[in-house]
Amino acid sequence: MHRRSILRFAGASAALLGLPELGWCRQAWSLDPFSLGVASGSPTSDSIVLWTRLGTPALEAAGLTAKPVAVTWQLAHDAQFSRLVASGEVQATAGLGHSVHAEVSGLEPARAYFYRFMTGTTVSATGRTRTLAAPGADVKRLRLAYASCQQWGAGFYSAYRHMLAENLDFVLFLGDYIYEYPASRPPEVRPTTGGWITTLEGYRSRYALHKSDPDLQAIHAACPWIVTWDDHEVQNDYAATNEGLSGTPVEDFMARRRAAYQSFYENMPVTRAGFDRLLSGQADQVRVYGSVAFGRLATLYTLDNRQHxxxxxxxxxxxxxxxxxxxxxxxxxxxxxxTLLGNAQERWLEQQFASARGQWNLLGQQTLFGRRNFSTTGAQLLRNDGWDGYPAARRRLTDSMQQTRLKNPVILGGDIHENWVGHVLSDYHNPDCEALGVEFCGTSITSLSSSTSAQLTKQLEVNPHFIFADAASRGYGVVELTPTQLTTTLRAVKDAKDPKSDVFTLAKFAVEPGRAAVEPA
Known part of the structure; x- marks a missing residue:
């Protein structure tokens, strides 16, 4: 254990001496059981999910790898926990990877809270979270970051260190939190342990590797996350019940997918309701897509384009x-x-659009939405894994926007490890057709792109609905919404191979309500 970790661990244990008795067993831990950090997520106007997972080294040292462990959680108005709001005890079981999900309800809207966990004589780091504004509330400002694609061996998570300073209300993660690969190419910046992962224990160990990063832990503890997934949480390019293309095929792909889905639940601050039938062995499918409203200012729809x-x-x-x-x-x-979303999700999304009341409507989904022709010689060459490979499904979505008169659609994406900014069109075969909204497809935290600047310059010429593209930068986007403007700032680290890298603004864009146009700010 590093000296800094020892000091934090010792300080947390000592702090427990002043805490009230809450019924937890005073297990003496020789290693920090909260080595994977804390997180919160799935916020609503009156609830939040608090998350942690006990680290395997601490469990092994204590002889508790197969046993349940009592974990107490606390939620308070202040960082000193002198004004408790709620508390409880959860049994962290081996069957769920010793993960802890405290689903706390009955909270005040638009309110900041502090939380922590305790087990035995040890206290976790303190996290900060918040609830959303009440339905119909007059929200003056919302600020979020969107991110995706954080392959461990491709770089360090220095982008998250800078994200901490962005004064965010929440983080939207759009997929590829882990990768199933054994190593990165070119040679790794830091080693990926565990080889190819295909089993429940393998996925658990890969999440633990990613969550050991201190910058990732810090941004998880700083504000709530809203998460969806893409393919690498299971396997590269998998499609519903069909295996993808990476590594040696497994004998039972659905067993692999069930293991990956369970591990996603175990390692994310999400509610159990969407995963309950899978976890109880009653079904293979889960519910990841959903929506949240930020008063009358905006609604966010998070989609799942892999499972269906x-x-x-x-x-x-x-x-x-x-x-x-x-x-x-x-x-x-x-x-x-x-279909890319599946019939049920398509119907749900159209119903959501029909009842939308927010000034802005954000779609958080996995990948580039607009048509990207890779050919610059007059031919057509489209990637078949994203929306370009499902043009009828894309047209149904844009038709739904038009038919429901959806106000100010803004599509956020990830997956391609590049920044693309442009306009959402009603018909991508007609560049002069009506623009319905705008799109910001974000780059990766670390994962690399194979595109060159020269290639993107030529592709922009044949895809005129896009106004900006960049493949060289790693980083994240920050979206700030008010009733009268939306701005998106693309933030990039100077060198993702440097854990202390500086950050800079790559570009900034503005959108006015009532105008489906994105312009440099």
Whole structure:
């Protein structure tokens, strides 16, 4: 254990001496059981999920790897916990990776809180969280960061260190929290342990590796997260019940997917309701998509484009996974029934649009939404794994925006390890058609892109609905909303291979309500 960790651990244990007795066993820990940090998430106007997971080294040292461990949680108005709001005890069991999910309800809207966990003689770090504004409330300002794609070996999480200073209300994570790969190419900046991961224990260990990062722990503790997933939480390019393309195929892909989905629950501050049937062995599917309202200012819809999609069309030699495809040579590409979200999620989203009352409508989803033709020679070459591979599904979504008269749509994405900024069109085959909204597809925290600046310059010329593209930078985006303007600032670290890297503003954009136009700010 590092000296800094020892001091934090010792200080936390000593602090317990002044705490009231709450019924927890006074287990003496030789190693810090809260080595994976704390987090909060899934906020509503009156509830929040508090999360932690006990670290395997501490459990092994205490001889508790197969036993339940009592963990007490506290929520307070102040960082000294002199004004407690709620507290309780959770049994962290081996069956759920010794994770803890405290779903706290009955809270005040638009209120900041502090929280912590205790087990035995040890106290966790203190986290800060907040509830959302009440439905219909007059919200003057909302500030969020969006991020994705944090491959461990590709760099350090210095972007999160700078995100701490952004004065955020919450973080929106759009997928690829972990990667199933054994190592990165080119040679790793820091080693990825555990080889290819395909089992529940493997996924647990990979999450533990990522969550050992102090900068990631700090931003989790600083504000609530709203999360969705992409493919690498299971396997690269998997599609619903079809395996993807990475590593040696497993004998039972659905067993692998169940393990990955369970581990996602164990390691994220999400409610049990969406995962309950999977965790109880009654179903293979879970519910990840949902929506939250920020008073009358905005509504956020988080989507799941992995679990319910059709198989990618026309990948070479009928192999699994993605490819760049000429749609004029792929008969199934434009089939009207093909879906990326699944029929139930599509219907739910249209119903949400029909009842939307917010000034801004944000879609948090996995990838680039607008059409990106990779060919710069007059041909067509589209990536079949994202929205370009499901044009009928994309058209149904834009039709739904039009038919419901959705106000001020803003689509946020990740996945491609590049920043792309542009306009959402009603018909991507007609560049002069009506723009319906705007799009900000974000770069990665660490994961690399293979595109060059010269390639992106040429691609912008043949994809004129986009106004900005950058593949060189790693970082995150910050969106600030008021009733009269939305601004998005693209923040980039100078060198993701440097754990102490500085950050700079790559670009900044503004959107006015009532105008489906994005402009440099």
């Amino acid at each position: 999609r059709d198989l990618q069309a026309c990948s070479p030699n009928q192999r699994p996974g993605s490819a760049r495809v000429d749609p004029t040579k792929c008969e199934s590409f434009n089939q009207p029934h093909r």
